[in-house]
Amino acid sequence: MAETWLPSLRTATPQEGFELATKLARIGVKVTQPSAEIRDKLRAAYDHDAGQLIASSQVIAIHFQTVAAANDYWRT
Amino acid sequence: MAETWLPSLRTATPQEGFELATKLARIGVKVTQPSAEIRDKLRAAYDHDAGQLIASSQVIAIHFQTVAAANDYWRT
Amino acid sequence: MAETWLPSLRTATPQEGFELATKLARIGVKVTQPSAEIRDKLRAAYDHDAGQLIASSQVIAIHFQTVAAANDYWRT
Amino acid sequence: MAETWLPSLRTATPQEGFELATKLARIGVKVTQPSAEIRDKLRAAYDHDAGQLIASSQVIAIHFQTVAAANDYWRT
């Protein structure tokens, strides 16, 4: 991952912030399992597993806290 | 999800903030499993599973932290 | 849930704040599984399951962070 | 629990703060399972279960964040 994939935590809207949080959650999986082939295989299973979907949603929630704070909650 | 579903984190009351947190938790599942049909099937199972209900409640709790902070805890 | 059940995050004491956190954790389960009958059945099982009791305690802990911050930790 | 068990989040030292966090984690279990007899039985099992010990340690960690913030990290 030599390319720049995270230049900033700023986003224009809360919704884009949520999308960035989703991306960060996926990158967190990717750095642990770099093989796209294996990730795709695992994904085919876990997106049918309610427990793992909820766990994924939780990781997004944690990243969204960070992104929201970085954007001062898009208050202004 | 091209439409705007999260224009702001501000809500008029803490209760509406809790409802927004619930919505964010559900969107977090939706972005991982976009098929409504599969989600409905999984939901029929997990809403009878105490562990997964508690896990869902936890994701809501994390998002509620964010929404509450964004609203300065509805102090004023 | 059209009635107002969360008018404010302010409580007079830390102890009442903890009680509010407990209530929020329960509401988080309720919004996912609205049937009181099913929740009662699940509860009869999970309150004998140490893992789920600890998980419940964790959700309360997360909400207590929010409520405590909202009350400026009852410092004054 | 009509008696006062949480008059304040202030403690004299970080160590007493950690003890308060431990107490809060236990109260979180107690409010979900009020029967001391059942809790004692469950405890006999879970304190031999590494996963549940780590989960308990995590709940303490979350409460310790709250207590530490309430005491301004005992900086002064």
Place this chain on the structure above:
Amino acid sequence: MAETWLPSLRTATPQEGFELATKLARIGVKVTQPSAEIRDKLRAAYDHDAGQLIASSQVIAIHFQTVAAANDYWRT
């Protein structure tokens, strides 16, 4: 644990802060299971269990948030 084991959350460096977080995670287990003999037995099992190693790492991460904040992130 009558002796003082946590006089302060201040550390000289981030690395010492991480070590303190590790210690706090262990104390959290210790207060729940005070028997060193049982803990040693459990440890022999769980340090070969990837899920429990990751869970341990998570508890350390939560405590590190607290210790880092207490040290103002060692900014100065």
Place this chain on the structure above:
Amino acid sequence: MAETWLPSLRTATPQEGFELATKLARIGVKVTQPSAEIRDKLRAAYDHDAGQLIASSQVIAIHFQTVAAANDYWRT
């Protein structure tokens, strides 16, 4: 671990901050299971386990909150 492996929480970019968070998550596993041989064996299993990949991603997310706060979210 007598050498210095964490001199600072400051990084030049959010992306380097994410990499530091990943490193911290790994160190958290390492301090619990110091044997590289055993960790490698466990890793061969858990990087094929979706639940553990998501759990690893969560630990990274928690550390990223800390690193992002330490860098004032790379705002300036």
